[in-house]
Amino acid sequence: MSVRRVMGTEVEYGISVAGQPQANPMVASSQVVNAYASSTLKARRARWDFEEESPLRDARGFDMSRQVADPSQLTDEDLGLANVILTNGARLYVDHAHPEFSCPEVTNPLDAVRWDKAGEQVMLDASRAAARLPGNPQIHLYKNNTDNKGVSYGAHENYLMRRSTAFADIVKHLTPFFVSRQVFAGAGRVGIGQERPKHGFQISQRADFFEVEVGLETTLKRPIINTRDEPHADPEKYRRLHVILGDANLAEVSTYLKVGSTSLVLAMIEDGYITRDLSVDGPVSSLRAVSHDPTLKTLITLKDGRKLTAVQLQMEYLDLAKKFVEERYGSDADYQTKDVLERWESVLDRLERDPMECAKELDWVAKYKLLLGYRDRDGLEWDDPKLHLIDLQYADIRPEKGLYHRLVRAGRIERLLTDDLVEKAMHEPPTDTRAYFRGRCLEKYSENVAAASWDSVIFDLPGRESLQRVPTIDPLRGTKKHVGGLLDASDTAQDLFERLTGGS
Amino acid sequence: MAQEQKQPKKSSETEEAVETAPETDVNERKEALDSDVDDILDEIDDVLETNAEDFVKSFIQKGGQ
Secondary structure, three states, rough: OOOOOOOEEEEOOOOEEEOOOOHHHHHHHHHHHHHHHHHHHOOOOOOEEOOOOOOOOOOEEOOOOOOOOOHHHHOOOOOOOEEEEEOOOOEEEEEEOEEEEEEOOEEEEHHHHHHHHHHHHHHHHHHHHHOOOOOOOOOOEEEEOOOOOOOOOOOEEEEEEEEEEEHHHHHHHHHHHHHHHHHHOOOOEEEEEEEOOEEEEEOOOOHHHHHEEOOOOOOOEEEEEEOOOOOOOOOOEEEEEEEEOOOOEEEEEEEEEHHHHHHHHHHHHHHOOOOOOOOOOOOOHHHHHHHHOOOOEEEEEEEEOOOEEEHHHHHHHHHHHHHHHHHHHHOOOOOOHHHHHHHHHHHHHHHHOOHHHHHOHHHHHHHHHHHHHHHHOOOOOOOOOOEEEEEEEHOEEEOOOOOOHHHOOOOOOOOOHHHHHHHHHHHHHOOOOOHHHHHHHHOHHHHEEEEEEEEEEOOOOOOOOOOEEEEEEOOOOOOHHHHHHHHHHHHHHHHHHHHHHHHO | HHHHHHHHHHOHHHHHHHHHOHHHHHHHHHHHHHHHHHHHHHHHHHHOOOHHHHHHHHOOOOOOO
């Protein structure tokens, strides 16, 4: 009923090897992941447990056959690519041709930002560790979503939802929100279109790569609403909404508002609170039209005939969310719910007046302001390689090279977290989800953890022939409150297992 | 509609404040803003990759999700 729910982000990073544009990105990605694993893990490396994965299960109630699926959709096959589970509960691995950081499960937007930022630092350390490998490969990572040559890679969000909510309601009420959410969640992009882009600036990195309204695919014919139904929790009670259309954000406020507002809209959908029909006429073309207009004046036509800007459409959702929280909680709403509502309103008001007023908070505005500065000072056109370079280098995760980082250090971008909090989240799990159990097990009993996944930890215990699988099917169990004492009191994995199973 | 409801709220207060500000102040502020932007551009000039065209051309990715 608030911004709180089980959630998390997963980001595929752009990768390049300095001086070697033809380098194999799978090899480079594996080097990054393996170098981090070798430099941080104490003992054996736990495998990923694929038992509960079902990437072809469709939320609309059927399974796609493996024969008709594109090979890139078979994400549950262990291809021997690098894959590690970290002590903070995250998964660091190679997905397709990119290194990916999947955050541990968290329960609120600020923690989602915190572990998402921790992912950037893990990637930074990983690339530095890779540079110490034989041959000293200089592998650089970018938190962006396109190479501007026809290719896109994702920054997904996951939200745990009640199974009882009809999927059709999610599609109906979430699509207009997703079409317009980019006004604060966009990361900004130089170039318009997929392959051989036209010259110009647009709000979103991803918008031009979305082609259908609803679907199971993530790598081709990308849908605004993805139907992958792989809850990693009790499927009778929950679904995991897998959101694939977002941009990879560096600005903390952008990520915070993105997941916070989305979580609130989902709460309203679950509650049957949205009775207004805000359906958009032609959502795919509207998504692109909104992205292509940084003045934010483009009008979207609703199915009821009204014409609104994307900011005004967002204000409709904000208006509903404010009433929803007021009716359900009044002044008892939790701090983050109130904070998300206030920031969401403030950002929308300023975007409507003059988008440039949000240059300290939102990625696309910060990037746009920088680009306009260069255009003014140096008389550059949008086709100038320097402007394309600035777009790319904004997302370079190295603090000395990345332009986002330079803007932060110059006090030009607002932060919500401290370096210290982010640093801790590189190693420590959130305390209020099952990620706590997973992370602590890997930290304390790594020599006895054979494999793990979102919904299990598998132990290899002395004196037992078979592996022992501890299911973690409920994302809200295995928290510090539940098992902190147990973990503290168990010196060995054997101790822990006996305590968990009540002897034997 | 959201916009029509919002307009009256942003009453004359903010607009008057802008209107009554003497023009010289506005100009000075714009100059301060410009030099502010120039400062950061100078700083960023120093860290930009040297050959923009080569760099942009060689940034080639394989598809992802």
